[in-house]
Amino acid sequence: MTSRAAASGRGQAVVFACMDADTLGGVQQVTHIVAQGLALRGHDVHVVGLHRSPDPFRFVEHPLYEHHVVQRRPPGAGRPWAARGRVSRLLSSLGQGYAVLTSPAVVSWLAGALPSRFRAIGQYHGSYEHARGTWHFASVRRHYGDLARSVFLSPEDAARFAEQALLPNADDVPNPLRAWPAAPSFLDVPRVLGVGRLAWVKRFDRLITAFARAARTRQDWQLHLVGDGPELPRLRAHAASLGMAGRVVFRGRVPAAEIGREYLNGAILGLTSEHEGFPLVVGEAASYGMPAVAFDVSGGVRALVRHGTTGVLVPPADLGALTGALAGLMADHARRRRLGAAARAHAEAFRLERVLDRWEEVFARISR
Template sequence: MRIRYLLLHAYGMGGTIRTVFNQASAMAAAGHDVEIVSVVRRRTKPQFPLDPRVRISTLVDQRDGYGPDSLFRRIRRKLRGRVVPSDEFAARYFTERVERATIDAVASLDGGILVTTRPALNIIGARFAPRHVVHVAQEHMNLATHKPDTRQQIIKYYPRCDAVVVLTNTDREEYRKVLPGTRIERIPNATPLAGRKPCDPDSKIVIAAGRLYKQKGFDLLIPAFAQVVAAHPDWRLRIFGTGPRQQRLQEQIDELGLTEHVKLMGRSDTFDEELAKSSMFVLSSRFEGLPMVMIEAMAHALPVVSFDCPTGPADVITHEKDGLLVPPRDIDALAQAMIRAIEDPDLRKRLGAAARETVRAYTPEVVMPQWESLFADLLATKGATAPVR
């Protein structure tokens, strides 16, 4: 099969990029002809490993700057007639030049399978992909998370896709309600289990990770950990990630007197090793799709304490079996769950061991055949043809 993945920024960081790289690598390893098309490029090298058989191409190279039209992005966002909804989370990337290049690239496809990976790209694919191209739209966020204009265009245009693939059963039911008659499939993200070193159960390190955005809720985690420190001053929290809220979070750490207890670690090239050095993972997100970093932590037999936010955590974790779920945004409950796990080493070990078993359902060996089966069925159903290697 000939498969093209369309990513906004294949050279950036983030769970969607990492997930697509994993998918593309697995498909290439299975013998398929795979390409990743990056809408924009702002770095020289990809940030995640990729099978060398996967080709990467770029539509708009922005390594020397975003171009003169970027000066008018705010004005253009207010204009009617744009394809990308103005309230799509990545709308700022879609200058007139970028949007036009994306539309032209999609419209010129000559066959095979197109996999788009966020609402802006899904909508462009639905509107402009040739009819003989099999178009699969990936949704990495739950429907309720999208803002009104984006949600309206999802409802209008997603029915044109050959399939919409979501990450959780909850998502599947929500999308089916608003897209009756559209093929909605649930295929989770995959993460390898082999080679993951088990965590250190005697460590006094709690770990969290994600982009330093409001979504990830680190502003809720930090005061929760202040309660942990009051009860267990020898424990430490390490937050990995970069983003625009770094200074604000550091100020919060300083104001709470947690400078010696909470560290913003930035990005790490050895994150797997950092997970293995820890004894607990905490997810403090306000909302999620399917949190890959949480699944990776579980693969290291790390017990997880998480907000039961929409969606993701409860689709993976069974409370008290392989993790602890607390009400969304409840800082006190998050603190008490961490303290409970700290004070009960046997609980941590039991939850961690069960977590490692749970994530066996998310390994490439389980997930990738689901993608191959879907692609093959869509090709057969549509009567399309694609080169096979």
């Protein structure tokens, strides 16, 4: 297989391998955004899903990269040795290049099956804090140090993995913003936003609780939750139990092309996840000049939210602090505008072109 960019000789092959490349999720979204950006720069880019997604989502309308699904079975039902053989054959048909393995599971499946002309890069989309509580840390420590490079989401995460997992090859590349809005929000619509899949890990129940407490004396404010997922019935019931059925609005899934309207019509972003790597929704909100109130759960969150400057960080799971932070910003439009302006300036570092530059720096470092 010879793709357009390889035939023109403009760039080396770059392959992104995911367990599942097409489910609506952060890893998948970032993979497709970066793949399209590198393809536009002339690289021969391929996105490989080791498994078929049970509910595929289209992230890029007109992809300039190749897209492959190795096994038609869903995750958990596939055969690692079959996937390794198929990916090895695919890569053998390409020129030399780089294989970005986007999770510890993908590294353990594929690292030993890559053709010698491909240099393996182990990517980790989670945080150091989360890794230490799961099998991920041991897997990163066991496998990532043998790869050409290891890539983490923030300088803090890269430094901590380098020190604690004894990695000699750690780099940091943040997740990129899909686009940059021409103008920011005025932050004058009395609306708190929660954006993401309605899954337990996002803990939107905490955001609903804190909003209900903060909004008791501010009847014009609403909380809008943008996304869908299995927690929807429970979250509806939780909002109703707090007397917020009419003020917590469930917007459902919003197409990527329309999400900007949500940020333009909001004033504060709430992030209440149990854990996060580098939450794109915070960067997206910041690009619209919207401050965030977030649980301080990772280096990625701290890279996005400068406490007291671009938003407010509160201790993880501290509902009292979260309520106070929301109430303070709800009551102070001037402070929202001040933090939001600083957030937009800070988010410049996560524009797609700058993140693509960082990826090409990683490739250059390997090639030296």
